[in-house]
Amino acid sequence: MGEGERLLSSPDHAKYRSIDSFFDEAAAAATSESSARNSATTTNNPYTRIRFPWRYLLIIVSIGTANASFCTAILLISYLLADNEFNSTVMRDDPDHWAGPLAAAVFAGMLPGGLLAGTICDSWVGRKPLLLITLTANVTTAIWTAFVNGPIGLILCRFLAGIAIGATEPPLFALATELSPPKHRGLCVSFVASFWMVGNLVVAVVGLVVFRYLVWSWRYYVLICATPAVLGLLMLAMCVPESPRFLAYVRRDIGGAVSSANRIAVSLGMDASSKRLLRKEELLDQYSLELHQGEESEEQKEKSLLETFASLYHPQLRFATTIPLQITWFSLCFGSYALVTWINTIYVQIHLDDLYWNLLWFALANAPGNLLSFFLLDKVGRIKTLVGSLTMSAMSLVVFAWYSRPDHTSTAGVVVSSCTFQALETVAWNVMDTATGELFPTTSRSTGIGLCTATGRLGAMAAQFASGLLIDSPVMLLLVSSLSFLIAAVIPMKLQHGEMSQARLNDYVGGADAN
Numbered sequence: 001m002g003e004g005e006r007l008l009s010s011p012d013h014a015k016y017r018s019i020d021s022f023f024d025e026a027a028a029a030a031t032s033e034s035s036a037r038n039s040a041t042t043t044n045n046p047y048t049r050i051r052f053p054w055r056y057l058l059i060i061v062s063i064g065t066a067n068a069s070f071c072t073a074i075l076l077i078s079y080l081l082a083d084n085e086f087n088s089t090v091m092r093d094d095p096d097h098w099a100g101p102l103a104a105a106v107f108a109g110m111l112p113g114g115l116l117a118g119t120i121c122d123s124w125v126g127r128k129p130l131l132l133i134t135l136t137a138n139v140t141t142a143i144w145t146a147f148v149n150g151p152i153g154l155i156l157c158r159f160l161a162g163i164a165i166g167a168t169e170p171p172l173f174a175l176a177t178e179l180s181p182p183k184h185r186g187l188c189v190s191f192v193a194s195f196w197m198v199g200n201l202v203v204a205v206v207g208l209v210v211f212r213y214l215v216w217s218w219r220y221y222v223l224i225c226a227t228p229a230v231l232g233l234l235m236l237a238m239c240v241p242e243s244p245r246f247l248a249y250v251r252r253d254i255g256g257a258v259s260s261a262n263r264i265a266v267s268l269g270m271d272a273s274s275k276r277l278l279r280k281e282e283l284l285d286q287y288s289l290e291l292h293q294g295e296e297s298e299e300q301k302e303k304s305l306l307e308t309f310a311s312l313y314h315p316q317l318r319f320a321t322t323i324p325l326q327i328t329w330f331s332l333c334f335g336s337y338a339l340v341t342w343i344n345t346i347y348v349q350i351h352l353d354d355l356y357w358n359l360l361w362f363a364l365a366n367a368p369g370n371l372l373s374f375f376l377l378d379k380v381g382r383i384k385t386l387v388g389s390l391t392m393s394a395m396s397l398v399v400f401a402w403y404s405r406p407d408h409t410s411t412a413g414v415v416v417s418s419c420t421f422q423a424l425e426t427v428a429w430n431v432m433d434t435a436t437g438e439l440f441p442t443t444s445r446s447t448g449i450g451l452c453t454a455t456g457r458l459g460a461m462a463a464q465f466a467s468g469l470l471i472d473s474p475v476m477l478l479l480v481s482s483l484s485f486l487i488a489a490v491i492p493m494k495l496q497h498g499e500m501s502q503a504r505l506n507d508y509v510g511g512a513d514a515n
Contacts, residue, residue: 071199109162118450
């Protein structure tokens, strides 16, 4: 009888904790109302007030900073396209010809980046190592961008940057999902997602200072906007452990999984000398694994890569999860990126005064959206929050279009409606980032995120060309985007297992979860 079988037949089998239940127990020590001893009462209450210790916050902030770098790398192009020096020196005084391909290049790179990175992350490399590689690539491409002198070179650079950016998102949200206590996963993952606002503020504030007050070259702007990637790289390397679920279930590294899980538990508030720390026997029980560790052959790795991708269309996932999520991602990305990467130009087209200050207000509108998602995700639920935020986003775009009519433009109406849209859209994005990682099992979680984000990039690329064609008619552009949000609002109702509030994560396809 193997070690795993012996433990499964042990009378203490029922006492063993899964990684999720262990994290919930550890998180109870961080509440103001109880400690780990009475975690059973607090973890069953979604309204318990949670106060995470600074060590766990540092882990979440580190992952969030990496997400901020993802945002700055995408959105900075909208500020470059509004700069006269950039248009004359790089775009050869022909921005109308090059703007669409340039804006689409980063999304074209994100498509293969997300697909390949997700599968490799699940089958071989792991979450943290891949993030370190992609953040290093983000910094490298940012430096290269600052020294480009022509449109062709810049498009190539943005395409390569897109590969790195696309490869960042799947391991980032897989790691955030797997390091979060189930009872507070909505809060933790949406907090990581909220760092999109930080990246948005970086490009807005730096743009205001560099272009309006200092009147520096756009090249300095690009280099300064690389700061979140540098910080994210350093913080991730020093502060964030690898996912214990990946180590246990994919890498078969039980010792490493126990060490990583206990590191998270201690950061959540559990005493490092406590007898309640996770033991090897408990993970052996959960995953039915042997104590020995083995290396996969190259043939096994190649087979695993193909099987991991194919598992997303397993009968239990295909129509219940994968395809509905792909349609939602496509529609959300089309509607969103048709605006956010062109918002500067839209404001210019409708002759809005004080461009950079209004762009700063647009960026700050992320804040109320993030606060709403923090409150709603674990209390109201993922699906209700997603459908409601998408529907109201579509309505706000109709109001935005109304106030943008030629000869009837209202500055106050445009600013308020566009900022309302930004807040509501932020809620929708936070739900999508949280729910997508939850709905796929550990063995294909990063691959699933990569597939969905890659599908979204197709929508984002299509949006760039649609925006390029419709930018002279902002009202029509806003109405098309509104329709896309309405389509996105209908599809989540088809998710058969869409509500994962406070639920334990699944580890594999086609079987009951060990949790």
